[in-house]
Amino acid sequence: MKKTKTWNQHVVKQENKDLVLHTIMRYDPISRAETAIKTSLNKGTVSSLVNDLIEENMVYESGPGKSSGGRRPVMLNFNRMAGCSIGIDLGVNYILGVLTDLTGEILMEKYIKYEYESYEITMQHTLEVIDYLIARQPDTPYSIVGIGVGIPGAVDLKGQVMLAPNLNWENVEIKDKLQDRYGVPVIIENEANAGCYGEKKYGVGSKSNHILYISIGIGIGIGMMLNGELYRGNNGFSGEMGHMTIDLNGNLCPCGNRGCWELYASEKGLHAAMAAYEIPPQSNDQRDLEYLIARARQNDERALALFNTVGGYIGLGVKNIVNTFNPEQVIIGNRMSSAQEWIEPAIREKLDGTLWFQKEGLHLEFSGLSTHSSAMGMAAFSIENFLKSYQYSQTAL
Amino acid sequence: MKKTKTWNQHVVKQENKDLVLHTIMRYDPISRAETAIKTSLNKGTVSSLVNDLIEENMVYESGPGKSSGGRRPVMLNFNRMAGCSIGIDLGVNYILGVLTDLTGEILMEKYIKYEYESYEITMQHTLEVIDYLIARQPDTPYSIVGIGVGIPGAVDLKGQVMLAPNLNWENVEIKDKLQDRYGVPVIIENEANAGCYGEKKYGVGSKSNHILYISIGIGIGIGMMLNGELYRGNNGFSGEMGHMTIDLNGNLCPCGNRGCWELYASEKGLHAAMAAYEIPPQSNDQRDLEYLIARARQNDERALALFNTVGGYIGLGVKNIVNTFNPEQVIIGNRMSSAQEWIEPAIREKLDGTLWFQKEGLHLEFSGLSTHSSAMGMAAFSIENFLKSYQYSQTAL
DNA sequence: CTTAATTTGTCTAGTGGATGAACAAAGTTT
DNA sequence: AAACTTTGTTCATCCACTAGACAAATTAAG
Structure with missing residues (x-):
């Protein structure tokens, strides 16, 4: 069964909603009118999409802004607390875990230093860090939107760890393991990719x-x-x-x-x-x-x-x-x-x-971001993944 | 003025038409019904888009095909002779020019061998080759859809040649020169990029x-x-x-x-x-x-x-x-x-x-493609460029 | 040879989303 | 106070895709 991506009005709405959301994220706070200009979408279109986003808890209004010679605009803010993301940097002799809001801001972090151990012990430490962060997450509508783990080694496109020489790992599966345990999307990535993404999103x-x-x-x-x-x-x-x-x-x-x-x-x-x-x-x-x-x-x-x-x-x-x-x-x-x-x-x-x-x-x-680029990058992966997909999964809301 | 790409029904049609055209190119000959299945578009949508394409001379019907237990399908073919493309490989001591149809098939070629000469002489040879091919092009609705020139050196995104050590060129402008002379879109590219594209399109x-x-x-x-x-x-x-x-x-x-x-x-x-x-x-x-x-x-x-x-x-x-x-x-x-x-x-x-x-x-x-990968790649660039843009430019038809 | 089933391609009504214009509300400037 | 600006909503319209009906053309079955 060959499935080519076709274009219809559903996709159009999806893409435009995404565009509006990212515009609000970027210029936060911003009015509907200003968003329409920035996106070059029609005012009415923006209005309707924004109302969707408000209903989905992704955006909220924070009252009137400064007028520039007319009616005062209603300022829109990205709801950074719509959910949380977890990013883990699995180092050779440490584990750094961060809990972030949806803008990537760190709400909490947990750092463990340890000497080289077996795979089992390393995994146990990892779970501890994740458990710790989950237990202390704030109350949010979408709660944990995903967990990302950065690994110093080669990771394939399916999230399998092929080889992590410094961890002494070869052909290790942790994605499904974590996904089953926590019931949220899990992303495994190479540590350098994570660092790159982190710097792009929140760094230099x-x-x-x-x-x-x-x-x-x-x-x-x-x-x-x-x-x-x-x-x-x-x-x-x-x-x-x-x-x-x-x-x-x-x-x-x-x-x-x-x-x-x-x-x-x-x-x-x-x-x-x-x-x-x-x-x-x-x-x-x-x-x-x-x-x-x-x-x-x-x-x-x-x-x-x-x-x-x-x-x-x-x-x-x-x-x-x-x-x-x-x-x-x-x-x-x-x-x-x-x-x-x-x-x-x-x-x-x-x-x-x-x-x-x-x-x-x-x-x-x-x-x-110095020592945090990887962990923050992994958190960012999960956030972006969530923003791309929540619109489908949450239709049941 | 910040212009973000927005999504509306025009874009949808554009993209779907492109999808249909490329599907026909790939499976040529193919029926409307089959195209609908391959693209997962609705039969009616495909019908309407195909009729557009026929009117634009990009596709033609070649009579009934084999029935599989029902009405016989009308087979659609990509009109490879809707126009021609020219690709030039500007070598260090030779010039190879090809004239192709829109599938990249070579209709004619011209090869000149020469010892190193000045920029002026090299350009003169290049013009000769292009003139030769243009003079012998077959009669087509869109005639020459573009000219592509591959250069053994560094070419910037605007088509400026920064440095071609083996040609002894530095900071040379030929794109506008050719464009003005021939009145068609001209693409200047690095020879290796051209070869890569050529092999992707028509080679291994x-x-x-x-x-x-x-x-x-x-x-x-x-x-x-x-x-x-x-x-x-x-x-x-x-x-x-x-x-x-x-x-x-x-x-x-x-x-x-x-x-x-x-x-x-x-x-x-x-x-x-x-x-x-x-x-x-x-x-x-x-x-x-x-x-x-x-x-x-x-x-x-x-x-x-x-x-x-x-x-x-x-x-x-x-x-x-x-x-x-x-x-x-x-x-x-x-x-x-x-x-x-x-x-x-x-x-x-x-x-x-x-x-x-x-x-x-x-x-x-x-x-x-051995010696022809660059020239064919350059022809392919012009073809792809034409297929992406003719739908706008030919609204006047 | 007739009838049923299948396949193709067109047509029509309906759906959903974007657009533009009108408009009310809420400001500022003169 | 009057005139002008800006914001955000509403509504009629447009446009592309979809589903389903249908006619035409063909094969398969009785």
Whole structure:
């Protein structure tokens, strides 16, 4: 049975209602008349759609606004408390969960730090975090509209986790598990995709339609927003650029190849280069970032040089990315972004080596939401998903 | 003045008409009833839209078809001769022009080979080719629906040529020039984008929605089709992956950086490596490809080894591309594709080194249209552009 | 050979949503 | 106080899609 999408007046209404809702969200507060102008819809049409939205609890009136020489407008507000969204950032040694309203504002958060555990324990922690947030949600008409979980690994389009090396997960199913338990839509996504979406919605990426978000932690992952939409690839595995070869004859990577970018430009890279700069390792795992930042803060020459070197490697990859995508904005996110001060000059220097027309309108920035971009991005996925679908599901109201 | 796209019955009709037309194009010949089923539109709606299309000369009836136990259907055909399209591939030392019908079938072509000349001479040759094809076009209701020109260089979204190093062009305007002269819509595009589109429409890419087309000639350029649409980047300069660094400490590239991919994996790469394999250069420019292929055909060990090495470099870049995009299909096009026999094994070997889930559903292929992908792609751009717009412009009919 | 069933394509009445204009209500400016 | 503005609702109209009836054309069955 082949089903092509056809266009009829139902779709028209759906789309226009969505347009009106998003216009109100964006300009909140705004009058009906102003909304009609912004959307270039007819006043009457807007009126009728707004009344629908009010009945559905998505919009409310907040009394008269300022007159500009005529009848005072009735201001409309997006009902940010029509429901709540939950976003989870499943880190390698932490879990961050946020409960947000429908504008993505954080109402509550829960952070757990733990050392590496088995899959079962990790899941148990995750459920605890979700339970905690659900138990404390405010009273809203739609309650929890969805749960999103960001994973540091490859997730396919169906939400299956194919491989999360740092969690030691392979072929893990958690979407249905969570969906069954909580009875709400669940979205599983790659952590870099989530971070990219978070920055686009609530961070430094709000004005760009072509964003490459580079999540640099232990490894490197990329989230890409192209033409205003997240690109996932054929199966959902786009952005695995940590394993881009930048050095033909470089060191061996656990992935089996030589000279992968993340060996040079991630926390792994920092760790590997410490010996060369005669900086004694602090611990025997690879998490020296805070330690190195502390030293850099005290103007330790070796640490500064090290950051400069790694910054250069990051810049090299960024240059490759710019040549590939011709983006509007490149955002450096995740843990490495806290070293902005010491790596940024080296990155920018490399970027100067790209062809002149690539630099036109290109912005390099660092994460605006810092540690929260992933969790907030996942919450945003669920919100957007809800806004696209509530109009069907709630016909029973 | 902010204009958001709103949805009304005009848009609905437009979209449905487009859907019907494309359905007829795809299943040609097909009856009205069958079209209604395929599009899931109402029979009456299809009838009315088809009659519009017939009046507009886009569709015609070709008499009764086979009955399946009832009244015999009236078969509908797409009127491939409603107009013609012209596609030009502006090569470094040749110009290929094709005149096609609206299905992209080549009705006539004109090939000119010439040594490098100034911009003025090149343009003069281009005009000659176009004039030649226009003079010989068949009689059609819409005549020439557009002209597309593929350029081996960076073209911005407005059709300005920013830089075409191998043509020695910088900041050249030809779109308006052609448009003024011929009075039809003109599209200027990067040659790799054109090739990608050509392969998607008429070549080996017809079934894929996520295609990376790698145009390997003197240099390397990429055309990408993501989610079924060509991706151009923020300004139109995506796909400049020839200058992706794959060797940190590699040789200097004219672009100012070290170890660019195209130094290793293009015709430049072949040329550079010839000395190491003790193959005497044949000419003093960098076009030894035909010469090397001739030697490989005779099983010349050195030539085979050389192709194997360069194939490995190509494969390395393809691996990077696969990790970045998670594509459905990778197509090797342009001149280097004629060495398929000798480079393919090395490329596939490198591809085996990618993570297992990246390989799922991934197809590596070589250009199906060979030397014609760019020109046909450009013709296809003009056709698609016409099909999207004729419904507005021809209201005066 | 007649009759029933099937398929195609047109036509008509009805539905739903957008539009434009009229209008009342509620302001501001002169 | 009068004239002008702005807002938001209402109503008649338009337009595209839909469902269902129907005639024409054909095959299948008795």
